[in-house]
């Protein structure tokens with residue numbers, strides 16, 4: 001937006017290049033994503049809808065604000081402009097403007113969130129792939145690009161046989177009711193058009209969106225319209241990382257943005273409390289946050305939210321914990337794929353400065369560097385809980401974000417689309433196999 005935006009696009013490149021590879025769950029950090037290899041076309045291209053993870057699609061805003069956090073911020077815009085990823089957020093003042101535009105205001109009485117006063121937010125491109133392929137209009141921050149291109153190389157058509165279902169990822173499903181109607185319409189439309197049931201593919205938090213959607217559809221509808229659910233790196237039991245995000249912030253390696261600063265934005269979204277480790281599945285005595293004065297387990301969330309001075313978070317957690325917390329089986333054939341073999345924090349240790357500094361130490365368990373394998377492996381519970389098969393494949397050495405473009409994962413997805421039912425239990429991605 002504006003000339004400042006153009007100056008910034010140069011900076012954006014610099015900033016994105018500075019991102020740590022695979023540092024994140026909360027930011028998409030694949031700069032210059034790998035190209036898909038060319039393939040022999042397949043004559044089996046069943047319709048596919050992709051549901052991205054948290055921060056995983058573009059958002060746009062239009063503003064006419066009563067007050068400004070800084071005179072340097074725009075007060076009013078005539079047109080919709082990119083809010084995520086907004087180039088201005090990488091500028092020191094721009095960050096404050098950006099936070100004031102993207103933040104949500106939570107009302108404890110209505111238990112609903114609304115946009116910052118004078119800000120309208122929309123999700124562009126529902127049903128198309130561009131808002132999930134690249135998050136910025138310069139096509140630098142790639143996300144599903146490689147996967148979509150792989151599919152196109154085997155015969156899929158963008159916006160037709162493969163489509164994206166982006167959503168406002170600041171909100172949990174209870175505040176995104178219309179999204180599920182749109183998703184249902186999209187499934188039915190693709191079914192009618194191609195006369196084949198549809199595959200749903202989710203990544204990370206997007207898998208909980210898919211699960212919530214499927215849990216609210218009658219079995220007969222699912223039997224007719226859904227061919228299967230491919231879940232990539234789903235934190236089925238929640239994730240430990242959002243605790244750190246809420247406590248002390250997490251810039252995911254973006255230079256120039258401090259963790260404490262970005263925490264202001266991260267404490268607005270209801271999706272972060274929703275994704276805390278579910279109290280239904282984690283051991284009651286597991287310490288997630290350790291400080292010199294208290295060890296917090298998942299029975300201590302209320303105290304934790306009070307101690308970090310974020311009581312709205314407790315209400316948001318209460319509003320969202322039942323959405324998918326019981327892990328009710330989806331009732332469709334599931335391919336549950338996730339990375340293992342990488343050290344992943346399951347306890348954050350803070351010093352006296354808690355909660356206003358980064359953790360000083362970590363306790364690690366096995367996982368994909370962002371989500372632990374205990375949580376991601378909970379899809380195994382569905383075997384035997386539903387009639388439809390559940391296939392679980394672990395990818396040894398595969399990081400949380402890399403799963404959306406790893407070649408072996410893409411080949412496996414293609415294999416599933418081809419209707420082949422054999423699924424390996426484990427694939428080692430550290431050494432290429434024939």
Ligand SMILES: *[C@@H]1O[C@H](CO)[C@@H](O)[C@H](O)[C@H]1NC(C)=O
Nearest residue numbers: 105106107108109110111112
């Ligand atoms: C919350 O919503 C209620 C009911 O709509 C309203 O009366 C109240 O003013 C709102 N609170 C805030 C802080 O906006």
Ligand SMILES: *[C@@H]1O[C@H](CO)[C@@H](O)[C@H](O)[C@H]1NC(C)=O
Nearest residue numbers: 125128129130157158159160
């Ligand atoms: C998909 O739709 C978007 C937005 O309408 C458009 O820019 C893009 O070119 C389309 N892609 C294809 C391959 O038609």
Ligand SMILES: *[C@@H]1O[C@H](CO)[C@@H](O)[C@H](O)[C@H]1NC(C)=O
Nearest residue numbers: 287290291292293294295296
């Ligand atoms: C927290 O747990 C650790 C490890 O079990 C223990 O050493 C420490 O004393 C506990 N801290 C508090 C404040 O209870």
Ligand SMILES: *[C@@H]1O[C@H](CO)[C@@H](O)[C@H](O)[C@H]1NC(C)=O
Nearest residue numbers: 317318319320321322323325
């Ligand atoms: C969530 O589920 C629990 C147990 O089933 C129930 O007691 C509680 O009232 C539910 N909370 C909400 C907000 O629906």
